[in-house]
Amino acid sequence: MSRRNRWIWVLIFMVIIIPALCIEAKQDPYAAKKKRMSDKVRRMFYHAYDSYMMYAFPHDELKPLTKTFTDSLSELGNLRLEHLPQEYNGSALTLIESLSSLAILGNHTEFEKAVLWLSENLKFDVDARINLFECNIRVLGGLVSAHILATDSTNRLAKGMYKNELLLLAEELGQRFLPAFDTPTGLPYAWINLKHGVMDNEITETSTSGCGSLILEMGALSHLTGDPRFESAALRALRKLWSMRSSLNLLGTTLDVETGEWIEYSSGIGAGVDSFYEYLLKAHILFGREEYWRMFQSAYLAVQKYFRHGPWYHEADMRTGRATFWQLTSLQAFWPGLQVLVGDIAAANSSHREFFHVWQKFGVLPERYLLDHQMLHPTEKYYPLRPELAESTFFLYQATKDPWYLEVGESIVDSLNLHTRVEGGFASIRDVTTMELEDHQHSFFLAETCKYLYLLFDDSFLVNQNYIFTTEGHPLPILSSWQERLPVAYIPSNWTSVKSGYQPKRASAMSLRMCPANCGNELLQSACHIPDFQADHRCVTDEDCGIDSTSCRRRSCSMAGFCGLWLSI
Ligand code: DMJ
Secondary structure: OOHHHHHHHHHHHHHHHHHHHHHHHHHOOOHHHHHHHHHHHHHHHHHHHHHHHHHOOOOOEEEOOOOEEEOHHHOOOOOOHHHOOOOOOOOOHHHHHHHHHHHHOOOHHHHHHHHHHHHHHOOOOOOOEEEHHHHHHHHHHHHHHHHHHHHOOOOOOOOOOOOOHHHHHHHHHHHHHHHHHOOOOOOOOOEEEOOOEOOOOOOOEEEHHHHHOOHHHHHHHHHHHOOOHHHHHHHHHHHHHHHOOOOOOOOOOEEEOOOOOEEEOEEOOOOOOHHHHHHHHHHHHHHOOHHHHHHHHHHHHHHHHHOEEOOEEOOEEOOOOOEOOOEEEHHHHHHHHHHHHHOOHHHHHHHHHHHHHHHHHHOOOOOEEEOOOOEEOOOOOOEOOOOHHHHHHHHHHHHHOOOHHHHHHHHHHHHHHHHOEEOOEEOEEEEOOOOEEEOOEOOHHHHHHHHHHHHHHOOHHHOOOOEEEOOOOOEEEOOHHHOOOOOHHHOOOOOOOOOOOOOOOOOOOOHHHHOOOEEOOEEOOOOOOEOOOOOOOEOOOHHHOOEOOOOOOEOEEOOOOEEEOOOOO
């Protein structure tokens, strides 16, 4: 390089690059940390992805310790593995689950390669008995989301090379789902055979989340294809399920799809129920239907009233509201993230802190912890690389920009690298007390865990478009054309109404609806409002009193036996 050129470079560095770095640092003092951490998560994702592609693809999931594979789509949700079908050889499940993460990481080349391969090779005409819920959230959700990402204005796929193949595959899969809904109740069977439909003597038991969290993927499929059957089937099932709630607005965990009767009356916010709540709110955000909002609001209030105990959530009997099991399960850790969408940030923050304490105590989140005995569940000491705590951390950072959540994220990343990274990918933990590993890299590690950790540190993907994330972490854009009535908070920030010139602000999902109770002239019930036990506000203990709707403060019982907000002197 000549001396003159060298001086030009020094000048460029001083005049352009240094000020640019200073501006960036001034705008966001955590920019350097975020960059370092997002690079670290990117490397984690590629270690998991490359290992899958090398040792397992086109089978479903990677076994990272033995560097081999498992065709797990037919195993998911299956407790009796001896009945597995013989003729199933995998559906590239982890590749499908990785599509939206590749798009978020900006890897258009790999995204394009994956779409091409799936377009040419993926087949659903297979004699495999699969779990409807799992196949819906992982495969249908993965395909629908990737189709949208492939065809949106960012042009992730070279023009002309993509002929809606992912959507065609999704449509075919959706059609294969439909026979499952052919029951007297409209509630779908939990299991179907992709080739033959519902088999003779199929079990009729399903879970609340299994039949109540299909509406996002199947609704999106109807909007994309113009075929209303998918959304109608999922909505009919959801309505039936909601009609089975108790007078306390609580639901159980398992039920019979033929009779429409409950099998397990106890439920909480974790396994078997979790995504039911999630989908009521997210369906309202995505499709704008008031009906979803009404169901969600009643269900949410009931959860806060009957399951919540300070920052913890126990389980309760849907008929009486009485506590049944005092357990923390790692799936519950998604709840604070959902509360962020509600606008209930304080409650989200306090629960999230408790989950993180448990994470710190063990190094990861154990599957089940017995709160009443202060001990791990004897047979559920595992951590299968679940995403829920990372997911809530991402949502809380989005809402608060409190740098503490970046530290939580960093700690999660460090634990994952320390305890679960092996040469052949990332392995699940069989026992959190010994950190003994298990030979399984679940596809949700790529679809959710890495994605939420990455978005925590680099949310540039979200700048120009609002998305909701399915329960499996696949983004679906909030489009006015899908809305029955668009909640104002979700009108894109670059949109200007021709009539009014009104420029709405991006806001927390439900900020207009939930808190505080007084919104303009309308009096709305706030999500923090939990009514007193007795309608006449009489009480014996503080526990009989609910939460005040305008201040969100817990009411207490006065000496005279009335609930109220009493000033402490
Ligand atoms: C994911 O498959 C989904 O988030 C599901 O709703 C429950 N949790 C697993 C990962 O933990």
